[in-house]
Amino acid sequence: DIQMTQSPSTLSASVGDRVTITCRASQSISSWLAWYQQKPGKAPKFLIYKASSLESGVPSRFSGSGSGTEFTLTISSLQPDDFATYYCQQYNTYSWTFGQGTKVEIK
């Protein structure tokens, strides 16, 4: 199975900061990568697919990049509503796997 590794596990930042989260795949997944945001007690929210395509309705301060084995999620200017846990997910194979998550905390 393809393993997904996110870094960092926790990130402390302030409102207005530029934030970058990295996701690495154990083997090439082309651009078959998605990002989700999850808040405590809630279901995940779909943000980005195919590594860099923004889901409809997601603010443009979110962006994704990468291909192959290394990917990034960037929030250009962190807003109060963005403090949450973020997960990457590969969908290159019929064994969808998630990264372990990155918690974005208030500094």
Place this chain on the structure above:
Amino acid sequence: QVQLVESGGGVVQPGGSLRLSCAASGFTFSSYGMHWVRQAPGKGLEWVAYIRYDGNNEHYADSVKGRFTISRDNSKNTLYLQMNSLRDEDTAVYYCGKPIGGDPPQPFDSWGQGSLVTVSS
């Protein structure tokens, strides 16, 4: 709009069984493959199972293979997860998920609210 509503969770003893349901509305259920994903308390997301739109192809995570069965009833717009031989480590919130359109595999654009399964003696 898409709505997914899970039910059937609860407390079950190790070795026991439970069946989860996911009622779907707001989209053509019979045209989409569907998933179950779980999240243990304080942990990350784990994909569990997938079933093709017509019910004729299934995939499972190694951790549940041989114990869990995913199924669907397109006449009732409902997805199921039959969980047998439950273990402590199966304790989690179970979500059903709908993928985006297109040939599978695809990511999930809609999720239910989750159903808590607790395996405990």
